[in-house]
Amino acid sequence: MERAAQEQELAGLKMEGAGFISHEGRAYSEEENAVWKLLCERRMAKLPETACEAWLEGVEKLKMPLDRVPLFDELNANLRPLTRWELRAVNGFIPAEMFFGSMAKRQFPSTLEIRPMDRLEYLQEPDIFHDVFGHVPMHTDPVFADFVQEYGQLVTELDDRDKFDAMARLWWYTVEFGLVEEAGQVKLYGSGLMSSFGEADNVFDGGPEIRPFDLDEVISTPFRIDIYQPIFWVAEGFDQLRDSVQELRRRWAEELTN
Template sequence: MPAFGKHGIVGGYVPVRSDWTIEQDWAAYTPAEHATWKTLFDRQIALMPGRACQAYLDGLRTLPIGADTIPDFARLSDALMRRTGWQIVAVPGMVPNEVFFDHLANRRFPAGQFIRQPHELDYLQEPDVFHDVFGHVPMLTNPVMADFMQAYGEGGKRAEKLGVLDRLARLYWYTVEFGLVEEAGQIRIFGAGILSSFSETTFALDSASPNRLGFDLRRVMRTLYRIDEFQESYFVLPSIDSLLDFARTDFAPVYDGLAAQPDIAASQVLGTDRVFTRGTGAYHQALNA
């Protein structure tokens, strides 16, 4: 499972370009690196039926993302540009907030160019090409997600100036990275942090430990999250289309209304929550024992 937030920075890296982009240099990937991709892809794709949301599955089918080789960002960008006007740019890992937001605001998704080592299949400190491409990119074929991500980039710039980025980052975390959604009476996954994680794909839907709660914007923006473990609570959107509401939201009044509100623990269930599953908390209790 990944242990990172997308808002961050590569430790000690000095960028050559102001936008932190680098060449993917697809031809430089080794057979061993392509083999690691295949291992990750094959075991993850087997989990997708009945777990991934339809928008993700549709996107994966329509993009040049397969099992045998690490995808070529240029080919991905060509396919995405035709559908939603997005492109993929290679970066060395996590980038500064302002760089990240500027890329999103201009419909550029910054994707890690490197791939994890074979001993890191289940745990990674930074987002690599598998997390970013397998996890995130298929959802960018969906027009609603495409517009939401651009709006998030624009909103991130404003939130940073207002000193409330922690609030907005929680919206990203509990949707883009670790979001669940209702589909035809079932709960499905659309968050990239889950979809790219072999262990969290099953934990998020099958484990009795976490809470699964109805999505409420202000509640989510008050809720803490785990960056180093499975989530203690997941939030369930009524539909992917509801992301469009957030893309159109004026967040200034929301920030003002939350200014005096305390944070909510990641494990907490409120009396006002719509509860799909009240978790036992057993997994995290065992960690703390």
């Protein structure tokens, strides 16, 4: 399952109609807005106690509506002045070159579609709730924003399968399922935890192993997308994530010169 996820994330699994699309004129139905509101209500019942400060503050800084699906223009109006990031609309999965190239330019690709009411719990494919509610508040944090941009820049420069695999694991265990220590407590920041229900609860139920962030362990640990994560890594801060990308760049540059 890990290789399938890596192929999707990093090798460019392109679906029909993929690519940047206009978000203008995308009106959401009453049911779609009801789905967004219900998802937000359910997650915000717990996230004020379990989410990291950067994510919670990000929701406020973005003025993200919790009672309806947000529009990209209104979010971008608040996001750009903070960290120079912006949302770009896409239709499904896009090629890896485009996805990570966008990250390198501080553009976050997001689908406009939202999950149906009868599939609230979990989707393997991203929807706007995962992309926007899960990811985007973290992009208001300057250090995290720099980390993701530098990550995108490094990925676009790679042409080695093993290094792609290492970067896929780093993304999975940080951006998607990362934890951070704040005032001696473990807090959530990964988008897969922010936008999920059972997975986030699992972190605090004593089931998974929780380890201090270790770059070498992270990039060498395979992952699966079809089970609750058995291992999580806790970063000391988001500067540790940014430093990890810089460390990999340094290592791999040295390999080329030796």
